[in-house]
Amino acid sequence: xxxxxxxxxPPQATPFxxxxxxxxxxxxxxxxxxxxxxxxxxxxGSREMPVARxxxxxxxxxxxxxxxxxxxxxxxxxxxxxxxxxxxLRRLISSSTNTEETTEVNEATxxxxxxxxPEDAMEExxxxxxxxxxxxxxxxxxxxxxxxxxxxxxADYSKMWVSLYEDKVRNGVITQTTGYPCLVAGRYVTAxxxxxxxxxxxxxxxxxxxxxxxxREKRVYAIPPHTDVEPLTFDDVPFEVESxxxxxxxxxxxxxxxxxxxxxxxxxxxxxxxxxxxRRRTK
Amino acid sequence: xxxxxxxxxDMTSLAAIRVAEPVVRVRNLGKVYGPFDEGSLARTGPGxxxxxxxxxxxxxxxWNVNFDVAAGEALGIVGESGSGKSTVLRCIAGDQAAxxxxxxxxxxxxxxxxxxDLDPATRRRLRVDKVSVVxxxxxxxLALGVTAGGNIADPLTAAGWRNFxxxxxxxxxxxxxxxVPLDRMDDIVRNFSGGMRQRVQIxxxxxxxxxxxxxxxxxxGLDASVxxxxxxxIRRLLxxxxxxxxxxxxxxxxxxxxxxxxxxxxxxxxxxDALTDQLLEDPQHPxxxxxxxxxxx
Numbered sequence: 403x404x405x406x407x408x409x410x411x412p413p414q415a416t417p418f419x420x421x422x423x424x425x426x427x428x429x430x431x432x433x434x435x436x437x438x439x440x441x442x443x444x445x446x447g448s449r450e451m452p453v454a455r456x457x458x459x460x461x462x463x464x465x466x467x468x469x470x471x472x473x474x475x476x477x478x479x480x481x482x483x484x485x486x487x488x489x490x491l492r493r494l495i496s497s498s499t500n501t502e503e504t505t506e507v508n509e510a511t512x513x514x515x516x517x518x519x520p521e522d523a524m525e526e527x528x529x530x531x532x533x534x535x536x537x538x539x540x541x542x543x544x545x546x547x548x549x550x551x552x553x554x555x556x557a558d559y560s561k562m563w564v565s566l567y568e569d570k571v572r573n574g575v576i577t578q579t580t581g582y583p584c585l586v587a588g589r590y591v592t593a594x595x596x597x598x599x600x601x602x603x604x605x606x607x608x609x610x611x612x613x614x615x616x617x618r619e620k621r622v623y624a625i626p627p628h629t630d631v632e633p634l635t636f637d638d639v640p641f642e643v644e645s646x647x648x649x650x651x652x653x654x655x656x657x658x659x660x661x662x663x664x665x666x667x668x669x670x671x672x673x674x675x676x677x678x679x680x681r682r683r684t685k
Numbered sequence: 686x687x688x689x690x691x692x693x694x695d696m697t698s699l700a701a702i703r704v705a706e707p708v709v710r711v712r713n714l715g716k717v718y719g720p721f722d723e724g725s726l727a728r729t730g731p732g733x734x735x736x737x738x739x740x741x742x743x744x745x746x747x748w749n750v751n752f753d754v755a756a757g758e759a760l761g762i763v764g765e766s767g768s769g770k771s772t773v774l775r776c777i778a779g780d781q782a783a784x785x786x787x788x789x790x791x792x793x794x795x796x797x798x799x800x801x802d803l804d805p806a807t808r809r810r811l812r813v814d815k816v817s818v819v820x821x822x823x824x825x826x827l828a829l830g831v832t833a834g835g836n837i838a839d840p841l842t843a844a845g846w847r848n849f850x851x852x853x854x855x856x857x858x859x860x861x862x863x864x865v866p867l868d869r870m871d872d873i874v875r876n877f878s879g880g881m882r883q884r885v886q887i888x889x890x891x892x893x894x895x896x897x898x899x900x901x902x903x904x905x906g907l908d909a910s911v912x913x914x915x916x917x918x919i920r921r922l923l924x925x926x927x928x929x930x931x932x933x934x935x936x937x938x939x940x941x942x943x944x945x946x947x948x949x950x951x952x953x954x955x956x957x958d959a960l961t962d963q964l965l966e967d968p969q970h971p972x973x974x975x976x977x978x979x980x981x982x
Contacts, residue, residue, distance in 0.1 A: 563842035564828075564835050564838050567835050572871075636848055636849035637847045638850050
């Protein structure tokens, strides 16, 4: 039994990547199943993390479970390497593993992200880890967990289609922006939360592996390389990505990247991916 | 088989309920809530005056129900509350699991397999375009928080429709057919009156042109003039479409208006089957006589 002296004494050496080996194995087993069944949400035993649930604990657990001594980790929050949460998560991963940090995609092997896929092309030696708040794409149309499981099992997605129909009828367009529902590998409807529509075409037949982790909801899922990812839409209602007419980044002048608006008397636009933007400026 | 059972089997002689080319064929359908044994059947039924087995407490909600329905005709199931008529309908629809029986649809597997044996997923798929149900309570058949058009889009998308414009067209066509004003197509069903909800339910039920339509007390709870309008609509649709229809009702006016043949149920058993006209003119079973007399009063 643990004595009070042990509990109150100096901390014992933390294991590599913070989690004990059994925990990491459990997460990796869940990830293997996730990769084998693209888009299917695999339950896993989400651990207590030194970050609160809802602050990237799912993505963090995946990163810690897969990181090795030779990996190089990049963490972004809304495309920004310098966001407080991104910095904290990156430090936590690198300090517990002695691995290198980077802000450059081409130097990284693991990219953990909230809300974005980096603008720079990711290749087959990259793994993208996405932090997911709500892994269940059907949550908005059905609340009963048993019924949700049945709908996925039977690929019965008519309620999802009805909600898209209703959205179009009420608003003239399909308004869902982030977390747009996609059919993965022709089988499971999957929440691409939390990335914007802009990034969705880049998941389709991608070169890289994408792992999704929802710590609070205790689910992981995956989109393996070279997998079909089709956003759900009607044949006569084309899927459109976000666009800001005529806008370009006020810093680097880019009009080909995902731009975010800075509020003000005269709103300005800037690249959401700060590393991409900085490199364009220094070229 | 007990003597009570023998006489029951004799009574359902099938003379009036068999047809040459049935779209729906129901044989020996039974539904019991709770454990039961052979004795349960002797302890329940019209002869005993209850559907509840006094020894086990089980309810024999329906037993030994047989009938056929051909295309273009409607069969009525009539009886008082608790007689088992809705249970029969729900067992055929797949809302409830039957205890025993053999139900075949011509449109599934050419009638070669008993649909009661199908796995739940396959049975649910039959509900997309093979068999539709209109419930007494619209909340059971419709999503009340969804628009009338959206409720029709549901079976259409389940059947693979992916063109928004064509879904709209089809929904508008069905709503016009069921006399729902088109300017209400984009209103949520919760804001509809009872009669209008039933019309939307019917429109939804017909979305994928199913060969089989099951109506469970479709006009009960509506006020008389509204019920008459809905009934009139159903009758016209039945004349136009070549559907096999089962109508469950306690109301002889509904049965008389919609059906050609019917069965009378009491305490979970069929006590009489006859041509509807015949039943109304000359009911044979004492219970039928009582029902008809009450309806005529």
